[in-house]
Amino acid sequence: MRKVSLPDLPEVSRNIMTIALNWLGRTPLTRRRALWGLALVAPNVLGLLFFFGIPVLNAFITSFQEWNAIKPPVPIGFANFERLANDSAFWQALTNTLKLLIFAVPVGVASALFVALLLNQQLRGRGIFRTIYFLPVVTSTVAAAMVWTWIFQPRYGLAGNLLSPLGLRDLNWLTRPDLVLIPIGIVMVWQRIGFDMVLFLAGLQNIPRQLYEAAIIDGANRWQRFRFVTLPMLSPTTFFIVLLSVINAFQVFDQVYVMTARTTRGGVGGSAVTLTYFMYDRGFLKSEFGYASAIAMVLFLIILGMTILQLRLQRRWVYYESEGGV
Amino acid sequence: MRHAKRCSWLLVVLLFALVVSVAYAQDVPVIGAQNCAEPGNLTMWVWDENWARVIGSAIDVWSEKYCPGATVDLQVQPWQQYWDLLKTNVAGGNMPDVFNVSQDRFFFYASNDALLDLQTYFDEAGVDTSVWGSGMIDPYRWGDNGDLYAAPVNWDTIVIFYNKDIFDAAGISYPSEKWDWYGFAAAAAALTNAEQDIYGAAVYSEYQSGYPNWIASTGIPPIVGPGRTQCTLTETSSLDALNFLKDLYDNGYMPSVSIMGGASADDAFNFWLAGKLAMVSAGSWKLPTALEEATFNWDVVRLPRNPETGRTRSIVHSVGYVASANTPNPDLAANLIVYLSSDEGQRFFAEAGGVAPANPAVQQIWVDSFGDTEVNIQAFIDATEDSQGVTVFDEIWDKINTELVVNVFDLGVSVEQAAQDACDFINTQLSAVR
Numbered sequence: 066m067r068k069v070s071l072p073d074l075p076e077v078s079r080n081i082m083t084i085a086l087n088w089l090g091r092t093p094l095t096r097r098r099a100l101w102g103l104a105l106v107a108p109n110v111l112g113l114l115f116f117f118g119i120p121v122l123n124a125f126i127t128s129f130q131e132w133n134a135i136k137p138p139v140p141i142g143f144a145n146f147e148r149l150a151n152d153s154a155f156w157q158a159l160t161n162t163l164k165l166l167i168f169a170v171p172v173g174v175a176s177a178l179f180v181a182l183l184l185n186q187q188l189r190g191r192g193i194f195r196t197i198y199f200l201p202v203v204t205s206t207v208a209a210a211m212v213w214t215w216i217f218q219p220r221y222g223l224a225g226n227l228l229s230p231l232g233l234r235d236l237n238w239l240t241r242p243d244l245v246l247i248p249i250g251i252v253m254v255w256q257r258i259g260f261d262m263v264l265f266l267a268g269l270q271n272i273p274r275q276l277y278e279a280a281i282i283d284g285a286n287r288w289q290r291f292r293f294v295t296l297p298m299l300s301p302t303t304f305f306i307v308l309l310s311v312i313n314a315f316q317v318f319d320q321v322y323v324m325t326a327r328t329t330r331g332g333v334g335g336s337a338v339t340l341t342y343f344m345y346d347r348g349f350l351k352s353e354f355g356y357a358s359a360i361a362m363v364l365f366l367i368i369l370g371m372t373i374l375q376l377r378l379q380r381r382w383v384y385y386e387s388e389g390g391v
Numbered sequence: 392m393r394h395a396k397r398c399s400w401l402l403v404v405l406l407f408a409l410v411v412s413v414a415y416a417q418d419v420p421v422i423g424a425q426n427c428a429e430p431g432n433l434t435m436w437v438w439d440e441n442w443a444r445v446i447g448s449a450i451d452v453w454s455e456k457y458c459p460g461a462t463v464d465l466q467v468q469p470w471q472q473y474w475d476l477l478k479t480n481v482a483g484g485n486m487p488d489v490f491n492v493s494q495d496r497f498f499f500y501a502s503n504d505a506l507l508d509l510q511t512y513f514d515e516a517g518v519d520t521s522v523w524g525s526g527m528i529d530p531y532r533w534g535d536n537g538d539l540y541a542a543p544v545n546w547d548t549i550v551i552f553y554n555k556d557i558f559d560a561a562g563i564s565y566p567s568e569k570w571d572w573y574g575f576a577a578a579a580a581a582l583t584n585a586e587q588d589i590y591g592a593a594v595y596s597e598y599q600s601g602y603p604n605w606i607a608s609t610g611i612p613p614i615v616g617p618g619r620t621q622c623t624l625t626e627t628s629s630l631d632a633l634n635f636l637k638d639l640y641d642n643g644y645m646p647s648v649s650i651m652g653g654a655s656a657d658d659a660f661n662f663w664l665a666g667k668l669a670m671v672s673a674g675s676w677k678l679p680t681a682l683e684e685a686t687f688n689w690d691v692v693r694l695p696r697n698p699e700t701g702r703t704r705s706i707v708h709s710v711g712y713v714a715s716a717n718t719p720n721p722d723l724a725a726n727l728i729v730y731l732s733s734d735e736g737q738r739f740f741a742e743a744g745g746v747a748p749a750n751p752a753v754q755q756i757w758v759d760s761f762g763d764t765e766v767n768i769q770a771f772i773d774a775t776e777d778s779q780g781v782t783v784f785d786e787i788w789d790k791i792n793t794e795l796v797v798n799v800f801d802l803g804v805s806v807e808q809a810a811q812d813a814c815d816f817i818n819t820q821l822s823a824v825r
Binding site: 133134135136214215218219220221235237238239240241327328329330331333334349350352354 | 474475478479481482499500503504505647648649650652653654655658790793794797798801802
């Protein structure tokens with residue numbers, strides 16, 4: 066078999082790429098296997114192509130047009146992108162998104178890991194707890210965000226009651242421009258913990274027991290075992306979760322939409338507007354679909370850039386057992 | 392022979408007398424229904440389940456009596472998605488043939504030539520459009536001739552709903568038709584009971600039910616002036632009205648937006664239903680809810696008069712029926728709209744109760760539909776007399792309008808500052824529209 070060198074991609078995509086590249090090779094066996102593989106992924110790929118690829122292509126074309134959805138589109142070159150660079154509302158949305166990301170990704174990943182470690186113990190009723198932590202994932206974001214809206218209502222809300230010993234009962238969480246991102250970030254984290262927890266649990270269960278046994282024989286204490294066995298062995302999972310969380314944070318929309326719907330949509334002075342909300346606002350509220358598509362393209366480039374950056378950085382901290390230790 | 396001739400004359404005279412008496416016995420309708428020229432298929436969108444039921448029954452009669460063979464695919468698209476879906480369907484070239492619009496969103500579709508000019512159809516069908524109050528239809532006029540592009544379905548006016556029990560507990564007499572702002576402020580102060588967590592009033596909510604009514608009673612159009620050229624929020628009388636409300640809020644007689652959980656009229660009304668508010672301003676569409684859900688004694692009264700102008704003015708809004716400019720069956724669409732606005736078509740709304748029909752011929756049926764109630768329903772009808780149509784005409788401004796409410800009645804921003812911020816935005820938008 067021809068040996069192909071590849072960048073350090075996660076396991077799944079690496080396998081797919083290996084298959085694809087070998088398909089170009091001459092061996093009939095690999096070719097047949099490749100065909101099988103392709104046939105098996107075809108339904109998904111075709112679905113993606115039709116229901117995702119074509120709209121994406123359309124959005125790409127629209128981003129170079131001025132279009133209000135009723136009158137025929139007018140091509141305007143890069144004008145949408147130039148306008149975007151000078152639009153303070155765009156920079157505000159980007160800043161808000163980054164703030165949410167800086168909060169939600171570390172806090173979310175750390176909490177998920179913590180919960181996963183807890184629920185990886187031999188614990189009575191472990192299944193029930195795992196279900197409870199996973200529930201937010203399968204709850205409709207809209208319904209959940211509405212409940213959270215009540216929680217953050219001053220005076221009558223749960224948050225206010227819990228914080229009242231600190232004298233913080235009457236905080237207008239959802240209208241104050243300086244506070245509004247906090248509840249939104251909390252809901253983001255709360256909703257993601259369950260999903261990340263399941264991934265972490267799978268990762269934890271893949272760590273060979275003998276590593277811990279060896280560590281114990283070497284005299285490692287609990288913390289050292291966590292630090293020098295669990296964390297490195299878990300790093301591919303952690304990497305995957307961080308990657309997904311970052312993408313997720315860039316796409317936050319529902320929470321903003323629902324939690325500010327009853328007061329000022331997008332927060333007072335745009336204080337809660339995220340990039341996707343900004344896109345929705347320009348597209349559906351202001352009927353500037355060309356401009357909204359340009360925002361979508363920029364968002365795509367940002368996420369792509371972040372992902373490539375992370376793929377590069379992973380070499381420094383992600384440890385794949387199959388490749389041999391460092 | 393001669394005898395036979397006389398007989399036939401007699402017959403003619405008798406027949407004529409019969410026709411005339413029948414015509415007089417049956418009142419001439421205010422708006423009459425017409426037979427359609429040719430049946431076909433139409434799609435129609437509404438956003439309200441109840442309306443869909445009422446309109447559905449009306450359409451059944453229409454397609455049986457006036458247009459045999461015609462079919463209408465009536466779809467309910469819930470309000471939360473209605474405008475987004477409409478826009479995506481417009482973009483995809485799939486606009487419904489007939490649909491409901493509100494006065495504030497009419498502008499977008501009209502200014503993009505997406506709507507059918509109904510004026511000629513009204514003229515042909517002999518519809519006297521002056522039977523509809525000007526506040527109901529003026530926002531639906533478009534083009535140089537001021538042609539009418541919509542037929543109004545209903546009207547809503549705003550009054551004060553008050554909790555009689557809270558009045559009794561505070562030992563205050565119920566408000567009367569003639570009360571003014573001072574009387575209102577005094578009542579709000581006396582009714583507030585901080586210990587029991589009861590507020591005197593909440594009347595500042597966003598758009599139709601809230602603060603614009605108070606501005607309107609000073610005599611100027613709220614938010615946007617006539618001709619859609621100038622923001623009016625920074626004018627002295629607007630500022631006075633807003634400051635009057637802000638004082639009530641600052642004194643603790645009105646709860647903040649956050650305490651009620653939102654800036655919308657629904658949030659204020661639900662707070663009132665929960666027994667935490669003595670007075671709330673709300674529209675006629677809230678009557679059925681109040682009759683069903685209020686667990687205390689209550690009544691309604693017209694908005695208090697402005698002490699300087701002596702006027703009480705309600706913001707009126709009418710939902711409209713419009714047709715798509717690209718419908719393949721414009722004649723049929725217009726015929727259906729005329730039927731739905733006719734005495735016969737509007738009767739379904741009047742009898743269903745809840746929604747006040749735009750056609751004055753069936754007004755009384757609407758009042759009677761509430762049955763034996765002590766509630767002063769006449770107040771809603773009286774409020775149509777000196778009323779103000781909706782002046783905000785785009786959902787972006789809707790957001791600015793909410794932002795003004797949140798700024799003033801939640802974040803403690805001064806009226807002057809909040810009004811200036813709102814006007815800066817609105818004036819920029821207005822010049823962009825021009």
